[in-house]
Amino acid sequence: MYYLGLDIGSLSCDAVIIDGEGTILAWAVVPTGARNRRSLARVRAQALENAGLPADSVEATVSTGYGRDRVDGRLAAVTEITCHARGIRALLPQTRLLIDIGGQDSKVIRLGPDGRVAEFAMNDKCAAGTGRFLEAMSRALEVDLETLSDLDMGARSGLTLSSMCTVFAESEVISLLAEGVEISEIALGLNRAVAQRLRAMVRRVAPDVAGLPVSMSGGVAYNGGVVRALEAALGSAISIPEKPDIVGALGAALIARERSRQVR
């Protein structure tokens, strides 16, 4: 028995295939692009190919992400919050606070001792502090996302960005570059801005974060600069799974396995 989890996000489509024991057999990540149905087909095919499985070997599929309702033949569509919580429980079971920064939204999820969602908060009305925000900033700084990750190294004090609106912050970054401000100082300022925004959300769901094991999922967890700034802002170390961008898809696959058994 094999189970497929599909996470159709705004930036990437992720797929994870697990077996009946819940072990990850294969995963795939493709950019979502403008046509998410095509990306969906691609990521599904790629995951099956990586696992060496035919399409009809999948017992059940659960979809998540903003495009979760567009997946044909799914057993269920489940929100990202529940899927990320389920995925991190499998990878880092000690987690009590999960920060997931995806392409267009960021979420803070407090988990109960049983690993289930106890409370959550999401950004609203604005993509500031998300993957899209960092993408726009890397464009303004004329570096790729990987380079942006370590660009803050060596910065002394960082700057305080006056705006967290993605569009205005991009203009501000361009102005700062024109003024000759060190790129590392700008990068540190950006990371701190993201961290401050997340810290406020963390406090809403976990007023006392001290002592809570914190983990991070989503593509932005690859960005070392943001992670460092978050650790400093929260005063806590943050655990990151090996593949933070597939946590949601893994959670979806695990839910597919559980629900499939319930149905049987």
Place this chain on the structure above:
Amino acid sequence: MMNTMREYFAGIVNSLEHKLEVDPVQTRTARRKYALETARLGQRLYSGTERVAWCGVAAPFDLLNALDISSCFVEFVGANLAGSGMVSTFLDRAESQGWAPDSCAYHRAVMGAALRGMMPEPDVLVATSAPCSAGVATLENLARHFGKDLFVLHVPQTDSPEAVALLAQQIKEMIRFVAQRTGTTVEPARLREAMLLSNQARELLVQVYHLANRVPSPVSSNDLRDLGIVLPLFFGTQAAVDIARGYRDELLRRVDTGERALPRERIRLMWIQNRIQFRTSIERTIAHEFGAVIVIDELNDVTWEPVDPDDPWEGLARRMSGMPLCAPAEQRIRHLRNLARSHRVDGVIHPCHWGCRQSLGARGLIQQGLGEIGVPMLDLAVDCIDTRAFSAGQVRTRMGAFLEMLAQRPSPWS
């Protein structure tokens, strides 16, 4: 422009009258009669022949009805424009005249309607300092716009004898003020009759809410939506009694026959403050995907005692200052906790209406207060009026995640 609104309300009235005529005993009759009276009020307001008073939410409408003045809180217009799908035009107009897009869209829509000549000219305006100051500001602007007089009722946030006496005195002054501006007279017999009708409606509402408070719920998420805030517009008239009686009878029948809102009710929800006023699929989605039903709204409760028909002033003052949205946050939280307990709700939705300081101020306190009795609250950042600011996907994800969370928890009341 006024003709458009007349036609809009006439269309609703005709359609509902026809439906009630061809199928007077089908299951949604009470809701249809209530919608019909609401549309008839809209017709009267836009008739151009009736005396009209634009008011704040907490105004004593039974007194204005006793003076035969068609009266309504201004937010009703914003809600109707949102419901009709036309609101963005009016919001655009208000914003182009300098109304901040961050302000409450109920009031922005009303100002846009006034600027576009879609608000009937009132004979008088009556503001209430609670529940919100933006409502007072809107009525001040409307008074200036139409060149009419405004009376402001300052609602104390306490029911101490001194506060009640102060508000009762203001209500008496308000009636004199309105009567003078509209050329009407306060007939003691008519006033008494209005209070008796209000008390009858109140008694029936007590029964309605008691019957609705069953597990599983006999009412769907939409059956009683906005009733608690809109029905007071008809207080002091037979219409309020008839609407409340219609609901009471229908719920009696449903309870007797074991009719339930959902075949399998899994999650019971409470909705705080007002519903989203434009068409969304929220209620349908939560029912179909999660077996969830909104069993109680914050304002669907009788929080006042019967009013003395021979000396109504203090009773009306207590009713006004005791309205959940007018009371201090502690009292509001106590009320919400009581509703959560009595209706055995699993979770609470708080649509934190964009630009509403009244919502924002108590948000965290309400969440904490409900959390202390084990009832989680979803803070749903949303604009209840402005369709342009509505992101269906975002709201769906938040609601979905909240309901998934509730589905995994034991009931706070098990």
